[in-house]
Amino acid sequence: MTGGWLAGKKSQYTKEEALKEYFLFLADDALILGQQLSRWCSKGPVLEQDIAIINTSLDHIGRARLLYQELSKIEGAGTTEDTLAYFRDHQAFRNALLLEQPNGHWGDSVVRSFFIDTFNFFLYDGLRQCEHRVLAGIAEKSIKEIAYQAQWSAEWVIRLGDGTDESHEKVQKSIDDLWMWTGELFESHPVFEALDASFVDFSALKTQWLNKVALILETATLQMPNAEAWMQTGGRLGVHTSHLGFILAEMQSLPRTYPNASW
Amino acid sequence: MNKDHWKLWEVFLRSKNGLSHKHVGSLHAADSEMAIQNARDVYTRRSEGISIWVVPSEAITASAPDEKEPLFAPSDDKVYRHPTFYDIPDDVEHM
Amino acid sequence: MGTNVSLEENFQTYVDGENKVEPKDWMPEKYRRTLIRQISQHAHSEIIGMQPEANWITRAPSLRAKLILLAKVQDEAGHGLYLYSAAETLGESREKMISDLQSGKAKYSSIFNYPTPSWADMGTIGWLVDGAAIQNQVMLTRTSYGPYARAMVKICKEESFHQRQGYEVVMKLAQGTPEQKAMAQESLNRWWWPSLMMFGPSDDESPNSAQSMKWKIKRKSNDTLRQEFVDKTVPQVEYLGLTVPDADLKWNDTRGHYDFGVINWDEFYDVIQGNGPCNKERIAHHVDAHEDGAWVREAANAFAQKQVQRKKDTVTAA
Numbered sequence: 001m002t003g004g005w006l007a008g009k010k011s012q013y014t015k016e017e018a019l020k021e022y023f024l025f026l027a028d029d030a031l032i033l034g035q036q037l038s039r040w041c042s043k044g045p046v047l048e049q050d051i052a053i054i055n056t057s058l059d060h061i062g063r064a065r066l067l068y069q070e071l072s073k074i075e076g077a078g079t080t081e082d083t084l085a086y087f088r089d090h091q092a093f094r095n096a097l098l099l100e101q102p103n104g105h106w107g108d109s110v111v112r113s114f115f116i117d118t119f120n121f122f123l124y125d126g127l128r129q130c131e132h133r134v135l136a137g138i139a140e141k142s143i144k145e146i147a148y149q150a151q152w153s154a155e156w157v158i159r160l161g162d163g164t165d166e167s168h169e170k171v172q173k174s175i176d177d178l179w180m181w182t183g184e185l186f187e188s189h190p191v192f193e194a195l196d197a198s199f200v201d202f203s204a205l206k207t208q209w210l211n212k213v214a215l216i217l218e219t220a221t222l223q224m225p226n227a228e229a230w231m232q233t234g235g236r237l238g239v240h241t242s243h244l245g246f247i248l249a250e251m252q253s254l255p256r257t258y259p260n261a262s263w
Numbered sequence: 264m265n266k267d268h269w270k271l272w273e274v275f276l277r278s279k280n281g282l283s284h285k286h287v288g289s290l291h292a293a294d295s296e297m298a299i300q301n302a303r304d305v306y307t308r309r310s311e312g313i314s315i316w317v318v319p320s321e322a323i324t325a326s327a328p329d330e331k332e333p334l335f336a337p338s339d340d341k342v343y344r345h346p347t348f349y350d351i352p353d354d355v356e357h358m
Numbered sequence: 359m360g361t362n363v364s365l366e367e368n369f370q371t372y373v374d375g376e377n378k379v380e381p382k383d384w385m386p387e388k389y390r391r392t393l394i395r396q397i398s399q400h401a402h403s404e405i406i407g408m409q410p411e412a413n414w415i416t417r418a419p420s421l422r423a424k425l426i427l428l429a430k431v432q433d434e435a436g437h438g439l440y441l442y443s444a445a446e447t448l449g450e451s452r453e454k455m456i457s458d459l460q461s462g463k464a465k466y467s468s469i470f471n472y473p474t475p476s477w478a479d480m481g482t483i484g485w486l487v488d489g490a491a492i493q494n495q496v497m498l499t500r501t502s503y504g505p506y507a508r509a510m511v512k513i514c515k516e517e518s519f520h521q522r523q524g525y526e527v528v529m530k531l532a533q534g535t536p537e538q539k540a541m542a543q544e545s546l547n548r549w550w551w552p553s554l555m556m557f558g559p560s561d562d563e564s565p566n567s568a569q570s571m572k573w574k575i576k577r578k579s580n581d582t583l584r585q586e587f588v589d590k591t592v593p594q595v596e597y598l599g600l601t602v603p604d605a606d607l608k609w610n611d612t613r614g615h616y617d618f619g620v621i622n623w624d625e626f627y628d629v630i631q632g633n634g635p636c637n638k639e640r641i642a643h644h645v646d647a648h649e650d651g652a653w654v655r656e657a658a659n660a661f662a663q664k665q666v667q668r669k670k671d672t673v674t675a676a
Contacts, residue, residue, distance in 0.1 A: 031421075038415045038424075041431055042408040042643065045651025046269065047439050048290055048301040054432040055304050058425060065421050082420050106654045152300065159293070162664065163657025170653070254419040254477055261535050263419040263477075263527075267655035268453050271446060288509070289443040291452065293658035294665060305436055309516070328382050 009237040011190050018194035019132075020074055021094060025191075025202075025236060027067035028095035031085060032244070033116060034060030035251055036103055045106055052152065056113070059145040066138050086255040090244045097235040098181035100243040104174070107160050107167070111174040114153035114216070119185050121150045122208050126200035135199075154216045161220025172222050183231025185209070191236075271320040272298040274305075276312030284316050292317075373574050378504040381447040389573055392566070393503050394448050395464075396575065398455040401441035402466035403491075404434045406459075406640050410474040411483060419477060426523050427480060433520070437513045444505040460645050467491075468626065469552050471634030478531055478538075478545035484524015486546075486553040486591065492517050493587050494557070502574040525594065532598040539599075546595070547603045554618075555626045557584040563623075588616050 013021060037057035044050035068081035075084075098116060103109045124146050127139035160171035186206035192199065210227055217224045234240060255263070269291040275284035287306050292298035298317040306312065366386050372379075379385055411431050418424035442452045458464035469487055474480070495517065498510040531542035558564055558580040570576035578586075588607075595602050606619035629637070 035416060038428055041412040041415055041428065042405075042435075043647040043650070045647075045654035046291060047405070047435055047442075048292065048297075048305060049651075049654075051308075051432055051435045051439070052301065052304045054428055054435070055308075058428055058432070061421060061425055061428070065425070068421070085421055086419075106651065155296065155300075159658050159661040160654070163659075163661045164653070166653050167657030167660075250416050253417055258535065258537060261419075261538050263423055263530055265453065266659060267652045268451075269655060269659065271452075288440055288512075289446060290439060293655070294662035297658065297662075305439055308432070308436060325382055328384065 006234060006237055006239055009239070013191055013194045015194055016074070018191045020071060021191045022195060022199055023067055023071040023074070023135075024094040025096075027064050027071060027084070028093050029099055029116070029120075030060045030064035030067065032093070032095040032099040032247065033113075034058075034064060035247060036099065037109070037113070039103055040109065053109075056145075056149050056152065059142075059149065063138065063142050063145070066141075070134050070138070082255065086252045090240050090248055091238045093235075093240065093244060093248070094238060095235055095244075096181070096184050097232055097241055098178065098185065100235075100241055100247060101178060101181060102243060105170065106156075107171040107174040108178070110153055110156040110160065111171065111178050113149065114157050115178065115182050115213070116185075117146065117150040117153045118212050118216075119202075119205060119209055120146045122205045122212075123200055123202065126205075129198055130200075131196060131198040157216055157222070158220040161217070161222040168221065171220075175217070175222060176225055179225040179229060180232050183229075184233045184235055187233060187236065189236055269293045272302075272317045273320050273323060274298075274302045275316040275318070276302075276306060277314035278312055280313070284314065287311075289320060370572070373502045376574075377502075378507065379502055380504045388569075389575075390448055392570060392573070392575060393506065394445055394450045396570075397441055397445040397448075397506055398450065398458070399465050399467075401438045401445060401455065402459045402464055403470065404438035404441060406466045406470045406644065407487075408434050408438075409640055409643055410470055410472070410636075411480060413474050414477060414480050417477070418480075423480075423527070430484070430520055430523060433516050437509075437516070440509040440512055441506075444503075444509040447505045456648065460641060460648070462632070462641070465630065467556060468629040468634060469556050470640060471629050471636045472548070472552055473635050476541055476545050478528065478541040479549070481524050481527030481529075481531060481542070482545040482549045484520050484522075485528055485594070486524075486549050487556065488517060488520040488524060489591060490553050490556045490587050492521060493583050497577045497583070500574075500577055506575075528600075529598060532600055542598070543600050546600050550603050551621065551625075554584055554588070554621055555623075557581075557587065559623065559626070585615055588618055592616055 034057045037053055037060065040050065040053045040057075042050065044053055064085070065081050068084045071084060072079040072081060096116075098112060101108075101112060103112075121143075124139045124143050128136055128143060130136040130139065157171065160167040162168070186203050186209070188201070188203045192201040192203070214224050255261070270293075271289055272292055272295075273289050274287050276287050277284045290298065290301050290305055292301050295317060299315055302315045302317055307315070365384060369379075369384070369386060369389070379389075408431050411427060411434075415424060415427055415431065418427050442455060445455060446452060455464065459466065474483070492514065495510055495514050499507055499514055501507045501510065528542050528545075531538040533539075558567075561567060561579045561581045564580055567576060567579060571579065592602060592607065604619045606617065608617050610617045628634070632638070
């Protein structure tokens with residue numbers, strides 16, 4: 001992790017630093033995805049799906065709040081869920097790059113969700129056994145929602161893949177285009193070494209994830225991209241794509257314009 | 264019917280065990296799995312149901328009102344019965 | 359012909375007896391058309407009404423406010439759906455209703471043709487616009503057409519949080535920094551009159567109203583509802599320390615109601631005719647979403663058909 005554009009990034013963490021980072025991985029993933037999905041509101045392909053996608057957006061943002069609230073306690077005085085969401089700049093965000101990729105068309109959004117929902121499913125399933133009691137509790141509460149999300153996005157991948165020629169072609173392209181953002185999800189990170197083993201090491205989820213994705217893509221009559229393809233990285237270290245800057249500029253505009261106001 | 268038009272489904276919810284499923288409305292979906300999912304999202308946003316049935320609207324056969332003695336004939340007011348699955352909530356007056 | 363007259367008379371007597379009409383019952387064709395027009399217009403209002411609020415979801419100033427706003431706009435989608443369902447029981451397809459909306463043949467509440475440049479508008483809409491809508495909707499829970507009445511019961515239950523949410527947003531602003539208070543007043547100035555217009559033209563200018571009242575589709579006149587709204591809202595404005603933008607507003611002891619200024623009906627009809635600030639934008643947004651989604655809806659149908667065929671093939675093979 002030395003050399004290249006990630007140069008200068010931290011490589012050793014104390015236990016407390018690692019805990020905070022771990023919470024940010026989870027919370028920022030949830031917030032950024034929730035924020036992105038909320039843009040579909042009033043733009044879905046049919047009213048029923050508008051309602052469905054808003055539901056998942058609500059779940060993600062709700063989970064982000066629980067995680068930020070717990071992180072605020074660790075951070076101590078002056079930190080709240082809202083200072084974490086609204087007063088950090090892009091370098092401080094730890095979400096995976098996949099989540100800040102634009103919504104694109106319905107197929108692009110569905111595939112982005114499918115990749116992360118599948119990841120989240122194995123991750124949060126494991127976190128139910130976490131020795132951090134609050135995190136285990138959040139995982140227990142979230143797993144039902146995540147299972148539903150994973151089912152929803154997988155079913156849509158299948159429908160689009162095995163639907164019309166047009167939808168097949170479109171969703172195959174979504175998969176191919178978004179594939180290079182998936183490798184980062186399973187990267188090892190010094191944070192995992194600083195925490196006890198009950199904090200799921202993301203790199204341990206790769207095989208399960210690949211198997212599940214392969215199964216769904218096969219059912220959807222879609223081609224699985226090469227698992228060994230070149231992958232992008234940076235999000236977990238705070239090095240983001242240009243998209244995140246715009247997402248935050250929009251999301252944070254009001255509290256930053258009126259920093260002394262409460263809403 | 265256009266290629267992009269989804270068919271209509273009737274939705275029935277059981278609010279808790281011990282009660283029968285009750286008609287709550289309809290929605291559009293391409294297939295039964297989607298209809299169940301949509302019903303969950305649309306009709307149970309406030310945990311209104313623990314069991315969902317969906318039925319294609321076209322599969323329901325309803326009794327025809329008697330043409331000769333319309334159900335709304337004044338003399339029949341007191342014996343008027345609405346079709347069983349269109350149930351008027353008890354609290355309609357209190358809202 | 360003679361039979362028809364007596365059917366219509368019977369229908370009127372039946373409705374006069376506070377009985378509900380259900381989908382397969384005989385009803386005058388004009389009653390059916392009136393209901394389709396009104397219910398679909400109501401549904402379209404919920405759906406188009408999502409846009410001015412969805413506009414602020416990505417910019418809501420706290421995570422709590424973001425969740426509440428999302429949930430609220432989702433409710434509106436749900437309410438639109440309940441209402442489309444109710445209209446479909448009258449034999450009108452949602453597809454047809456949507457095409458009428460997009461072609462401009464069907465109307466929706468004109469209030470949604472105004473823009474929402476300020477976060478304060480998220481409060482004012484919930485408080486005034488939903489408040490005005492609730493006034494109308496509570497009345498409609500007793501409307502004579504069963505599916506419409508039932509949809510309204512569900513909607514009213516869910517709406518109860520919307521108005522409180524709106525008032526809370528405005529209250530936080532009104533009690534906040536001077537900039538926030540100015541934000542609240544500025545928003546109230548823009549939304550007050552359009553909210554009063556939401557109840558529709560005065561009774562003597564509202565030709566459809568009388569028949570709708572007779573059939574108990576509508577239970578209170580436009581002017582009655584408007585007066586109730588003003589009476590109930592003025593004290594809420596005062597509580598916030600804000601000012602109603604109407605120099606003629608005054609409590610009238612004799613009437614036991616507030617007197618208020620003259621509504622600018624030219625503006626009302628202009629906006630209905632398509633000249634509001636956002637008429638074109640609202641419909642274009644709806645059309646774009648619908649067209650962008652066509653390939654998705656088609657794909658889902660194609661997949662469903664394949665599944666049915668596969669099940670048949672399996673049965674045949676077995």
